[in-house]
């Protein structure tokens with residue numbers, strides 16, 4: 001499989017043409033360059049490129065618009081788009097027009113040479129790729145380099161059915177990315193079904209995912225379609241997959257391997273025509289090492305990883321995101337607010353443990369509650385201090401974020417039932433469910449030191465010991481000891 005070939009580079013910037021030509025020549029390619037669409041058309045006939053590298057804005061036209069014409073005369077030609085308009089739309093428009101890859105400017109020459117040899121290898125191995133659906137309103141904000149990387153990967157996976165694993169801290173936009181992949185792909189007209197593995201009691205996971213027959217277990221009064229069935233033809237988003245109990249992991253792996261499932265209590269195999277996108281904020285390789293996640297399932301779902309940066313890692317996006325959330329709040333009928341430069345500066349110095357969700361909540365709160373139209377650094381500072389709130393509002397992160405964290409999890413748990421009610425006996429079950437991770441996390445934070453963990457929890461050491469035995473938690477590691 002040859003990874004060198006004839007490459008046509010189109011860019012109106014002479015310096016870029018020279019640098020790219022030299023880099024590609026050094027990598028063994030034969031290179032011609034063009035400075036305009038007209039020159040590109042001419043060379044296209046005489047030079048017969050095997051890869052086209054093109055800029056978007058050219059003096060006599062748009063590099064994206066011309067791609068279909070090039071592909072019509074040379075089907076399967078890989079086109080690599082270079083663009084300084086680093087938005088999600090450009091990446092998607094490029095893919096929609098049939099481009100093979102998209103590199104935001106300024107780009108790294110190493111990345112370009114790799115993209116060119118990938119393109120030649122892919123061309124040798126297969127034919128042209130499918131096209132994607134229409135580009136609509138964009139859900140993803142941010143132009144920072146790590147987000148560019150995310151857009152590039154999304155653009156490459158929308159048109160196919162590859163399993164995607166979205167990784168990133170809580171609130172970084174994992175579900176939004178999953179939705180974008182669904183919405184811009186060929187399954188867009190079919191359902192997108194999200195299921196949060198952390199929000200379902202472990203004994204209900206299988207029937208939740210695969211459905212159950214009438215009478216399959218006590219309380220199963222009628223047949224219920226599971227999430228796999230609800231997502232038929234569309235996309236199933238398995239959120240917090242790192243929280244899936246082992247038995248359910250085994251069942252899921254079998255379904256993914258066989259491409260079909262049976263309902264709980266049923267015997268008929270049902271074909272699973274779903275695209276799987278999984279997400280987690282957990283470190284799966286570590287869970288594997290701890291024996292809490294199946295390695296074979298990991299390889300099955302980690303076909304294309306998309307790693308979302310934390311908000312701290314993309315500080316340059318904070319101003320744009322903050323303004324976007326204020327605009328959205330205004331569109332929802334809340335008073336219109338503006339941020340001054342000092343406010344943006346202050347936002348950029350915050351650590352954002354809750355990532356984009358935290359920023360979104362803060363902006364909505366400020367839109368609803370701050371008195372003045374212009375938001376200053378001072379107003380933001382008060383929010384972070386948990387100090388005087390605008391018009392007596394509660395702090396954004398009450399009790400060091402604990403109240404918000406608990407409320408968030410419970411809200412999502414309730415939301416996962418849609419219009420239905422969660423099973424009865426909730427009070428005791430919630431307390432029991434919180435107790436285990438609370439003890440485990442405290443022990444882990446205290447590095448297994450029970451005295452420190454007990455102090456952290458504010459209970460006495462004997463009580464902690466008793467609870468660890470009761471819940472069968474390994475006192476050294478904090479893991480379940482069975």
Ligand SMILES: Nc1ncnc2c1ncn2[C@@H]1O[C@H](COP(=O)(O)OP(=O)(O)OP(=O)(O)O)[C@@H](O)[C@H]1O
Nearest residue numbers: 139140141169170171172173174175176356357360
């Ligand atoms: N790039 C972005 N542009 C605009 N909004 C965003 C972006 N990223 C995240 N958001 C918003 O931030 C909120 C949190 O995003 P989302 O629920 O997708 O995060 P998550 O990583 O799935 O969180 P969790 O791990 O807690 O489930 C959502 O309201 C989402 O719309």
